[in-house]
Amino acid sequence: MTEQAPIVIVGTGLSGYSLAREIRKHDKATPIVMVTADDGVSYSKPMLSTGFTKAKDADGLAQASTDTMADQLGVQLRTFTTVTGIDPEAHELILGDDRLGYSKLVLAWGADVIRLSLAGDGQEHVFSINDLMDYRAFRKALAEGKRVAIMGAGLIGCEFANDLRNGDYEVDVIAPSDVVMPGLLPAVAANAVQEELENLGVHFHLETVVERIDRAGQGVRLTLANGEAVEADLVISAVGLRPRTGLAEAAGIETGRGIAVNRALETSARDIYAMGDCAEVDGNVLLYVLPLMACARSLAKTLTGERTEVSYGTMPVMIKTPCCPTAVCPPPPDVAGDWEVEQDGTDVKALFRSKEGKILGFAVTGRFAVEKQALSKEVPPIHS
Ligand SMILES: Cc1cc2nc3c(=O)[nH]c(=O)nc-3n(C[C@H](O)[C@H](O)[C@H](O)COP(=O)(O)OP(=O)(O)OC[C@H]3O[C@@H](n4cnc5c(N)ncnc54)[C@H](O)[C@@H]3O)c2cc1C
Incomplete structure (x- = not known):
């Protein structure tokens, strides 16, 4: 046998x-x-x-x-x-x-993490963090420094920015988009998160990209396409x-x-x-x-013998920016509708409604973030 x-x-x-x-x-x-x-x-x-x-x-x-x-x-x-x-x-x-x-x-x-091929001799200071072993190497290198530059202002870039400020590091975020988390958050909610991250001390350099990373002293100098330069000890690449x-x-x-x-x-x-x-x-x-x-x-x-198809239900994404708690359930791509916004400073409740008035997606920040569960029940599942 x-x-x-x-x-x-x-x-x-x-x-x-x-x-x-x-x-x-x-x-x-x-x-x-x-x-x-x-x-x-x-x-x-x-x-x-x-x-x-x-x-x-x-x-x-x-x-x-x-x-x-x-x-x-x-x-x-x-x-x-x-x-x-x-x-x-x-x-x-x-x-x-x-x-x-x-x-x-x-x-x-x-x-796989997407790695940018950039000019300059400072590449060994660039870290991508996609597993615990990456994180261990990053924390070890970070013991030597105080300034971190983050390439990318998506969910991961913004979460690391908040977390590193909570660890008292100086943080610069560089990204080509004009808002943070484009494609995930509607602009009104993205601006709220950005404002609270700025209040926390994060410096944003949006609508530009890093052109080269060169060694400078113990750290690196990042040269941006808009002519600015950012000095850092380490760089996190969070570009996708x-x-x-x-x-x-x-x-x-x-x-x-x-x-x-x-x-x-x-x-x-x-x-x-x-x-x-x-x-x-x-x-x-x-x-x-x-x-x-x-x-x-x-x-x-x-x-184990019972062929079963997956059904997803509604799945909100929580964004771990404690300075501005945020949850989002993006509407399906290419669906017709409009964002309806209630706003009080950086507290935002944005509902994406179809022409018939049905809620197809939402983004909530600040004090409205607690409504995520109730709102999730109103949004149709990705596929049931
Ligand atoms: C910083 C960060 C924050 C996040 N926050 C959130 C969040 O708040 N909410 C959320 O829903 N999602 C979040 N995500 C995304 C979420 O963590 C991932 O979707 C999930 O962990 C992916 O798990 P996985 O097992 O599919 O892949 P992985 O965790 O990447 O595991 C892949 C495994 O495959 C192995 N492997 C790869 N290639 C080979 C090979 N050729 N041979 C053998 N083994 C191989 C690797 O060693 C590893 O064990 C976050 C991601 C990051 C990086």
Whole structure:
């Protein structure tokens, strides 16, 4: 009798570990092997931008060691192991010179940070923070400095700006947009967040870009396209993420903006599934926790014998800028309607209404942020 090939999950981020936990609720026996390029320590990635606010360093943000996770989940964990290819025909993962057979394969290998190629000799001062190991390296380097420049004014850039001010660092944010968090927040709410971040001491340089980063003393000098210069000890690059699709594409699996899956999270290859930051689920790329939790629940059922499609519900995004608490549920793209705004200084309640008056999205800041739950009930789900 040949041994049963395991379910193999690639990635031990929130997606991989949530899926393994959900599978074990239905099935304690099927062998599961988890493969990860990193150290496999369990942590909650959204907490990386709250270290100073919560007075936690990288160790403080770690939730459980790999041994604890392997024990709790009844899985075999292979850390510091990078997948280099997939052989869908043979039902095997390629790990350099090694191969690993699977009965079902789940790709939960996240998204890559976008790295700008900039002129200058100061690149070793530039950090991207997309996992706990990145954060550890950043905090170690930060022990030497007091000034941080952040490239990008999206959710991650703004959250780090707030958190670093809470840690008493000098913070400059540089971004090409004319508002913070463009595409996520309507301008009125974005301006409220920016104003409160400025009140906290963050310096914004919007509608410009960094052209070069040169060494200057112990730190660097950033030269901006608008002629300004910013001095900093360290630079955070927070200019965006791109779902990891390369290895899937090379294996002949369909990809779009992410690894293309239907609502049962099935890729175009038999017995291969994808979820989390790497996946494009029925046309949606959602780089957030609530969608991946919903995917983990439904995929666990599918993998244990009950094919189940994911249903998302309404999923507001909380923005962790404690100087201006903010929640947003963006309206679907290309839908007709208008923003209706109630405003008192930086307290903003913006409702996106259809022509018929139905609420299709919202953004709430400051004292209105507490209304997020009630408003979420009025917004139609992404797909139910
Ligand atoms: C600073 C920050 C704040 C955030 N705040 C929020 C928030 O407030 N709310 C929210 O909803 N979302 C937030 N997000 C987004 C959210 O954290 C992510 O959507 C989620 O953590 C993605 O999890 P994942 O498991 O899909 O990917 P990841 O956590 O990136 O995990 C990918 C895993 O795959 C492994 N891997 C990659 N390539 C390979 C390979 N070739 N071989 C083997 N292993 C591989 C990696 O080592 C890792 O274990 C935030 C993100 C950041 C960076």
